[in-house]
Amino acid sequence: MKNYTHINDIDDINSWIKEAKALKKNPLKDIELGKNKTLGLLFFNSSLRTRLSTQKAALNLGMNPIVMNVSGDAWGIEFLDGTVMNGNTAEHIKEAAQVVSQYCDVIAVRAFPTLIEKDKDESELVLSSFVKYASVPIINMESATGHPLQGFTDAITISENATKKKPKVVLSWAPHIKALPHAVGNSFVQTMQKMDVEFVITNPEGYNLNPEITKDTPIYHNQKEALKDADFVYTKNWSSYDDYGKILKTDSDWMITNEKIGNAKFMHCLPVRRNLVVEDAVLDGENSLVIEQANNRTFAAQLVLKKILENG
Amino acid sequence: MKNYTHINDIDDINSWIKEAKALKKNPLKDIELGKNKTLGLLFFNSSLRTRLSTQKAALNLGMNPIVMNVSGDAWGIEFLDGTVMNGNTAEHIKEAAQVVSQYCDVIAVRAFPTLIEKDKDESELVLSSFVKYASVPIINMESATGHPLQGFTDAITISENATKKKPKVVLSWAPHIKALPHAVGNSFVQTMQKMDVEFVITNPEGYNLNPEITKDTPIYHNQKEALKDADFVYTKNWSSYDDYGKILKTDSDWMITNEKIGNAKFMHCLPVRRNLVVEDAVLDGENSLVIEQANNRTFAAQLVLKKILENG
Amino acid sequence: MKNYTHINDIDDINSWIKEAKALKKNPLKDIELGKNKTLGLLFFNSSLRTRLSTQKAALNLGMNPIVMNVSGDAWGIEFLDGTVMNGNTAEHIKEAAQVVSQYCDVIAVRAFPTLIEKDKDESELVLSSFVKYASVPIINMESATGHPLQGFTDAITISENATKKKPKVVLSWAPHIKALPHAVGNSFVQTMQKMDVEFVITNPEGYNLNPEITKDTPIYHNQKEALKDADFVYTKNWSSYDDYGKILKTDSDWMITNEKIGNAKFMHCLPVRRNLVVEDAVLDGENSLVIEQANNRTFAAQLVLKKILENG
Numbered sequence: 001m002k003n004y005t006h007i008n009d010i011d012d013i014n015s016w017i018k019e020a021k022a023l024k025k026n027p028l029k030d031i032e033l034g035k036n037k038t039l040g041l042l043f044f045n046s047s048l049r050t051r052l053s054t055q056k057a058a059l060n061l062g063m064n065p066i067v068m069n070v071s072g073d074a075w076g077i078e079f080l081d082g083t084v085m086n087g088n089t090a091e092h093i094k095e096a097a098q099v100v101s102q103y104c105d106v107i108a109v110r111a112f113p114t115l116i117e118k119d120k121d122e123s124e125l126v127l128s129s130f131v132k133y134a135s136v137p138i139i140n141m142e143s144a145t146g147h148p149l150q151g152f153t154d155a156i157t158i159s160e161n162a163t164k165k166k167p168k169v170v171l172s173w174a175p176h177i178k179a180l181p182h183a184v185g186n187s188f189v190q191t192m193q194k195m196d197v198e199f200v201i202t203n204p205e206g207y208n209l210n211p212e213i214t215k216d217t218p219i220y221h222n223q224k225e226a227l228k229d230a231d232f233v234y235t236k237n238w239s240s241y242d243d244y245g246k247i248l249k250t251d252s253d254w255m256i257t258n259e260k261i262g263n264a265k266f267m268h269c270l271p272v273r274r275n276l277v278v279e280d281a282v283l284d285g286e287n288s289l290v291i292e293q294a295n296n297r298t299f300a301a302q303l304v305l306k307k308i309l310e311n312g
Numbered sequence: 313m314k315n316y317t318h319i320n321d322i323d324d325i326n327s328w329i330k331e332a333k334a335l336k337k338n339p340l341k342d343i344e345l346g347k348n349k350t351l352g353l354l355f356f357n358s359s360l361r362t363r364l365s366t367q368k369a370a371l372n373l374g375m376n377p378i379v380m381n382v383s384g385d386a387w388g389i390e391f392l393d394g395t396v397m398n399g400n401t402a403e404h405i406k407e408a409a410q411v412v413s414q415y416c417d418v419i420a421v422r423a424f425p426t427l428i429e430k431d432k433d434e435s436e437l438v439l440s441s442f443v444k445y446a447s448v449p450i451i452n453m454e455s456a457t458g459h460p461l462q463g464f465t466d467a468i469t470i471s472e473n474a475t476k477k478k479p480k481v482v483l484s485w486a487p488h489i490k491a492l493p494h495a496v497g498n499s500f501v502q503t504m505q506k507m508d509v510e511f512v513i514t515n516p517e518g519y520n521l522n523p524e525i526t527k528d529t530p531i532y533h534n535q536k537e538a539l540k541d542a543d544f545v546y547t548k549n550w551s552s553y554d555d556y557g558k559i560l561k562t563d564s565d566w567m568i569t570n571e572k573i574g575n576a577k578f579m580h581c582l583p584v585r586r587n588l589v590v591e592d593a594v595l596d597g598e599n600s601l602v603i604e605q606a607n608n609r610t611f612a613a614q615l616v617l618k619k620i621l622e623n624g
Numbered sequence: 625m626k627n628y629t630h631i632n633d634i635d636d637i638n639s640w641i642k643e644a645k646a647l648k649k650n651p652l653k654d655i656e657l658g659k660n661k662t663l664g665l666l667f668f669n670s671s672l673r674t675r676l677s678t679q680k681a682a683l684n685l686g687m688n689p690i691v692m693n694v695s696g697d698a699w700g701i702e703f704l705d706g707t708v709m710n711g712n713t714a715e716h717i718k719e720a721a722q723v724v725s726q727y728c729d730v731i732a733v734r735a736f737p738t739l740i741e742k743d744k745d746e747s748e749l750v751l752s753s754f755v756k757y758a759s760v761p762i763i764n765m766e767s768a769t770g771h772p773l774q775g776f777t778d779a780i781t782i783s784e785n786a787t788k789k790k791p792k793v794v795l796s797w798a799p800h801i802k803a804l805p806h807a808v809g810n811s812f813v814q815t816m817q818k819m820d821v822e823f824v825i826t827n828p829e830g831y832n833l834n835p836e837i838t839k840d841t842p843i844y845h846n847q848k849e850a851l852k853d854a855d856f857v858y859t860k861n862w863s864s865y866d867d868y869g870k871i872l873k874t875d876s877d878w879m880i881t882n883e884k885i886g887n888a889k890f891m892h893c894l895p896v897r898r899n900l901v902v903e904d905a906v907l908d909g910e911n912s913l914v915i916e917q918a919n920n921r922t923f924a925a926q927l928v929l930k931k932i933l934e935n936g
């Protein structure tokens with residue numbers, strides 16, 4: 001594996017899950033693998049879990065992480081070709097990506113969508129520019145349309161907590177006051193499609209994710225019906241895809257409650273807004289897996305880095 | 313010792329001072345103790361000495377420091393229970409503290425007071441929330457009401473520079489143009505109360521620190537009288553405690569000068585505003601201990617980390 | 625060598641180039657030299673290459689880099705003596721430099737000019753204050769009037785790519801929309817003056833660099849004439865020196881094109897604004913050395929750090 005930019009970079013989800021679980025049991029066993037190698041973490045957007053867990057993963061492999069908030073620490077980057085750069089951007093991605101490749105053995109990038117220009121977001125301009133111009137492997141720390149480190153994390157967490165062979169997993173939209181990206185939802189859908197689970201999505205009308213991603217996964221507009229007999233309820237808000245980036249609905253009736261999910265395990269990528277997306281009782285209850293999901297972020301990132309280093 | 317959040321976490325100040333002096337002589341002797349362990353430094357507020365000295369202390373113990381400016385690098389954290397999070401905060405401390413605990417073996421936190429809401433500040437909402445929800449040890453890098461790393465540092469510095477068995481130590485308020493916290497003053501008072509020194513406080517009327525902290529320590533409103541025969545003069549501005557967070561006095565007549573302190577050693581936690589808090593001649597003179605205080609910050613933090621790691 | 629603040633700190637440019645090339649071939653050979661030593665990188669201004677390459681250089685020597693954005697992470701620093709600090713600055717450089725020296729074995733500083741107050745800029749207030757007050761070696765990561773890490777990098781790059789004994793090197797001014805510092809231009813001029821090259825400068829009238837720096841280096845106001853038979857074309861914008869900090873000319877006729885430079889190698893310190901300073905075809909062509917220049921930043925910084933550590 002050269003880059004890890006999409007869930008499809010996982011060749012065999014079950015063997016990856018097995019390998020990640022092994023790392024989790026013995027996180028320091030490959031501490032020599034990344035010795036004297038540098039991971040550059042470039043943030044175009046805010047981050048807490050991704051920032052810390054990816055650094056931790058690098059440290060577990062003996063790597064030196066170097067963190068940079070691109071806009072705050074440096075300056076605006078130009079992504080369009082052929083531009084006369086007489087505006088607000090001071091460096092072109094062609095140079096920036098090649099230059100960072102001189103100092104870092106692996107580059108991890110976080111860059112959110114505009115949620116305004118659908119085509120631009122779907123072209124994954126930032127991520128794909130790094131892939132195109134960097135001379136070292138690229139890791140996606142959440143891009144415009146995907147968050148494959150989170151998707152793989154969720155696969156590990158479901159595998160660890162499943163009590164039956166083919167559990168029912170429900171991805172449920174939840175309300176939010178801000179227009180949020182589709183990245184986590186997309187990668188979760190793509191991950192579940194690779195796993196041996198019964199998987200359904202539920203969201204209000206107008207909130208269907210990109211049909212090229214959901215494919216033949218059943219989508220219910222009736223949340224109650226979808227949640228029936230669920231073993232795992234994965235909750236996440238996203239803005240409308242059809243009416244791109246818009247908030248169509250802010251009613252609290254889609255908020256996840258203990259009454260709704262019963263004995264199902266509750267999952268969320270975090271950060272989560274309490275009592276807006278999900279009620280306190282769920283997060284504070286014994287069926288919440290959110291902290292274990294956060295913990296597994298380290299081992300997802302660590303396996304990805306390990307595979308990249310072994311390939312390098 | 314699990315956490316270091318308050319001067320009272322020091323069980324025996326004299327033995328701690330002795331241990332810190334030993335570390336200072338041989339700072340790298342425990343370089344294996346923290347190997348492959350991570351210290352998360354979370355800053356809700358600005359920092360120079362604390363930021364650098366705590367990292368240096370961690371490095372001296374072989375730990376990996378990970379620094380994060382919470383607001384700038386991530387997002388607003390919610391500290392109140394039961395809130396419907398439809399405002400500016402994106403993650404609740406319950407999740408944030410538990411999540412960071414997945415990646416860091418020890419968490420150090422800096423969070424200043426509001427200086428507006430006395431009750432909130434005195435509840436130490438941020439620090440105590442980390443203590444409550446994190447699953448790893450917490451170190452206070454200056455909270456709303458205390459700065460115990462500074463207090464312990466000052467104990468070391470006084471011990472190193474005392475020329476008599478029971479020196480006279482004076483904590484003197486000084487003018488400032490901004491409303492400053494009580495944390496350094498409080499922790500210095502609590503530290504001196506544990507040491508074998510003659511300790512008095514001097515400040516203008518209206519500027520007495522919390523009486524539950526000063527207890528029976530003498531407070532003089534006449535600075536000249538208090539400074540008489542002082543061996544150490546510790547200077548610090550703080551805003552009013554009674555008229556909470558207010559500036560009642562900005563006159564320069566409380567500024568520390570060489571004429572006032574004579575041969576006494578001068579101490580300040582820094583940063584210090586020259587010719588407002590203290591005149592140049594004092595800071596540039598041979599009786600200033602401020603740089604040595606800054607140096608001792610490393611060994612105070614290092615001993616705290618060492619005790620936490622040995623306990624862990 | 626104690627400090628590296630100016631190109632003149634290089635005692636013998638040819639032996640330095642030779643040593644840097646050796647480091648480049650075997651970057652990890654001195655990995656024990658900086659063990660348990662700390663490099664503090666203090667940024668008063670934005671940085672990408674300098675930030676990453678200097679960290680990488682430190683890591684190659686086994687050092688621990690600690691990065692700090694001074695204004696963002698801490699507070700305003702006062703540089704003037706005798707000031708009553710009742711304004712926006714919270715700490716004086718006298719304390720700040722001495723304090724950072726307690727935690728860092730070497731301090732690297734970036735501080736750009738005002739481009740308004742010529743005298744202040746030429747006094748190198750920030751850099752020289754660190755040199756004056758710090759008790760550890762100081763490295764210039766670009767100051768008001770010089771960028772000697774870049775200058776030395778450029779010497780390495782020219783040496784690597786020269787195909788004749790005494791190549792012709794042209795420093796050509798180029799247009800820009802912002803008023804830029806003279807630092808890179810100055811250090812490049814001073815570096816070329818030390819090397820065995822035929823060196824000329826070309827810039828529009830009104831844009832001559834400081835004559836105390838250019839000395840008897842020929843300056844052409846006719847770009848075409850200057851570029852004739854060039855082996856290396858180093859391009860950089862700077863604001864006027866005579867009409868200090870002003871933009872006198874924004875016309876695109878000084879932009880570098882393939883037509884202008886023919887088979888000469890193209891150099892630029894980066895970041896570069898495409899199609900304003902230089903056309904795409906040059907940067908994307910095979911005669912561009914800009915990425916190799918960026919790569920050499922690591923080894924320039926590494927040799928400087930090595931010499932400082934070996935001296936320490």
